[in-house]
Amino acid sequence: MTKLPFLLSISAVLLCSSFAGNTAPTKKTTMSATEIVAAKKLYQDNCQSCHGVDRLGAMGPALLPENLARFRKNKAIKVINTGRAATQMPAFNKTLTESEIASLANYIYTPSKASLKWTASDISASKVQHFDQSKLPNEAQFDADLMNLFIVVELGDHSASLLNGDTFERLDRFKTRFALHGGPKYSPDGRFVFFASRDGWISKYDIYNRKTVSEVRAAINTRNIAISSNGKYLIVGNYLPNNVVILNTSDLSPLKVIDAKDSDGNSSRVSAVYNAPPRHSFIVALKDVKEVWEIPYSDAGGVEVYKGWAHDYRVEAKAEGWQADLSKEDEQFPVRRIKTDDYLNDFFFDPDYINLIGTARNSHNGQVINLDTKKKIASIGLTGMPHLGSGITWNYQDKEVFASPNIKEGKITVIDMENWNIIKEIKTEGPGFFMRSHSKSRYAWTDVFFGPNNDKVHVIDKSTLKIVKTLSPSPGKNAAHVEFTKDGKFVLLSVWDMEGELIVYDAETLDIVKRMPMKKPSGKYNVYNKINYERGTSH
Template identity: 30%
Template sequence: MLKSAKKMLVLAFTSAILLGGCSQNAAPPKDKTQVPPAPMEETAISTTASTFAIEKLYVDSCGGCHGQTRLGALGPNLLPDRLFTSMSEEEIFDIIKNGRAGTPMPPFDTVSKDNSEDETIKQLIEYLKTPVALEAQTWSLEDAKATLEVVNDESTLPDTPTAWDPGKIEIGDLMVAMERETRKYAVLDGKNHELLGHIDGSYRTHTIQFGPSDTPEGRFMYGIGRDGWLFKVDMYSFKTVRKVRVGLDSRGVAVTRDGEYIAVTNYLPGTVVIVNKNLEPLKVIPTYAVDPDGQMVGIDGSQSRAAAILDTVIDGKDMFVVALKEAGHVWVIDTSKEGAEKGFPIIHDVGGVGRILHDAFFDDSGRYFFIAAQGDNTKPSLLDPSKLDDGLMAVVDVKEGKLVSQMPGGVKPHPGPGAVVHTEKHGVLYATPAIGTNLVSFYKQKGKTFELYKQVPLGKPGENGGSLFIRAYNGIEGLGEASKYVWVDIAFEPNWHKMFIINKETLEIYKEIDTAKDAGLDPKTARSVHPEFTKDGKFVYVALWEGNCVLVYTPDGNLVKKIEGTVTPTGIFSYGLRDHEPGI
């Protein structure tokens, strides 16, 4: 028998690495995809249940969170292009049947003792394979405008900080950790290592940016959830000022250096959306492009998902730089005063960069855009056609608008925020780890091109899983001296509780850290990710994803403190540090 608890039946489905539920207490978004679910009925579904009965099961039990047409609402979208490319049917079946600890999604057998439950789950999975009408997968400029909401008028905000003591810390000391499963951001004091409070976000809080500190927007944070909701938050009071939904499945956010414009990249629909500092939507740019194999790409055959987006300044003009995921293009969008007057034109469109573009970072000047191409192993490599494509690191010269380098980066490189590494012995290096290989690749500039300089193994081949994030600290004048060390995580099993510290002068492993031991946790619940230096470079913050805490270390790897009170923290963002790095 179906019971009301089944309303969370498929809550945890998503295309992310791990699955997680959404809050039952959060208010539903005000958009056209959210339709109140039909009243729950006690319905028996036999092994010969009709398609109609299975569709009714979805609408009654799942539509309230995931949208009646599976486009997402409080929970993620459940489109087959997302769901079945990220996991196997066996994994999906297991999640429905057994639920997921730490989320509201219950095990199926706790809400139904029907002997046909396995068959019902199988039929539900088959239903989730069916396509959703393309016209329902759109989100227009008018759709976005209709969702704009003023939550707290700026005129009501305090003139000085009230959420933290300005006598003890500055805004640059704030560290923000995304709480992946709670729809919140945890704000930490990067000087005294304390939890200051929480800020509401939306589904799978994903990426944040801060307003430029030398503008009135410097007190604000901009956060995007994977459900497309963009928030403007006052970091003096931790109050949300405004919010707007700019897509159905979003990933990246960037802010111009003058604080005037914010842009978001969307997976669904494939678009780049530009809003002003009041979150008023100004332009939606569809991501039509031709991939390196000459095919028009995207989930609907014409649009590519939009992935990394960073801001930079070229010849005094603000620019957004965008990676088109399947298309393998990099766009440079003019967001200067003149560019805004012309409707934010794409001034450079660089193709053939790689297959499946993902994360990116800039060099110190903001001219060279390092972008990870994670590859398509059903096709020949762009580096060596005799091999299958397992990915590469590419570099685009944003000023001249051309591809200057494609280099090995391990299997599925993933720089996260990336690492620009200033050394005495080697000059300036650029580094990325990889998801599929436990190593770090270092690159060096040679004229207007770049080349692989050295690869540093993170343990023996196959001994550890791959990585997601790498960070370095090159010093900030008046704030802190450069660190000798580069930090990189191990984000996948085996041994996802390890962190590695690399000596930047020797380019050898300096120390291996066991975060499970330091946190007093079982290694199975101590996945440690996203090391982030504080603004003065004196400490490194590390998120323990399933461990529900943040660890604080000295740059050479000595534990300083375990900060409790965060739930499923992942990405950590240092306000003061990122204000001095191009693009992030």
């Protein structure tokens, strides 16, 4: 809710925390026609640029009764008054009167006249075909190491750059949809990259030919996407409607729309979707119900075999009633339901994708769930708001550890992945959002994204768990999100400002190699690291 046109689109954890919580339902709101007209004008002047026309969401979350059902109105009034810490939600108590804020709060709890449905037919009808893929060359039309390319998202003017990771020169700069979110995803061969925008648009860009070839609108408000390991399927997790959509990556046609409802029929927003490569399945995080879903995508009739564990999903589905419509032998994408003790909406997985580590926003612990047995095997004492989705792993003293930044507290939590105990909490100069490393680097990097020290970046020695250097790449400007080159020799860092830059560091000496002016660059995504699930980057 702000008049600023270019706010940071950073994460479900951030922007959607402005209006989300596990609280009791709110009574239905009624307003007179005159009150609605006045409140609508207030919304248009103060909120629409971030929360979208008809309150359907854009840079910020949708503001509708359907996704505010568990958020009390008095808490909404407080958020509008004072803003929300660790998000881009500003305070309006100095620009709006008490009665205006109350009017806005009432307005967002009134039903919208806009349609909240978006069907498979709507998805198909929305398709935009920019180029015929079959007529484009199947070889790269430029000279570069195709595995050491980067996509750099520039939020400032809704663009993306294709960057050569050896020379650090732009190969292309192209327009994207408004408010990209969740990180682009590459096809397994690295030729295509897929983007998702807050308002549901999925775009397919051909790196070899440097062209956006096709787009569809998969939903009204989207969280993120994931691609299957075989490259055939793309899953889209959505807030509006409450569902997941599975697309054919070749032509972006919808293959299946699955309503996000628990076994009792309660509807939920989808926090995030992930690919689990060893399992040949998608994992779905649900925000409003105590379930996690696993959706196998194998072409082998639903039978998955990995690490000696064979599992016939159809047999278990029929026994446990995963999905009421699972009656056809050729049914694709059955839903395997995993019950949880709490609402989990931020995940991390161990390297074998056997254990899921999840946190709930209103709890003070993390849960470790074994995906094979569907049971919780441990709890982790995680306070504040750990950002597990940005966590990384490495070997420390002959054991595998997991480290996560924290959005509310100035610390990095390091966890032993054998016994799930906290080894150390590394104090930082403020709450952070992104953490990155590389298997060939001795350092892990973490930002201090929030607070007065957000121009700082810490470099941590992975062998000692100590901060060895604190960098200030561009004093006074927010520094965040690093990504390594394929070989781990260089680090790319963003200065999140309209007059920002991409800074290249030598990963060993920590010296600056190059500065490239950019319009609020955010995430940077290396082809090799992403398609090979490099341990130092998010998946």
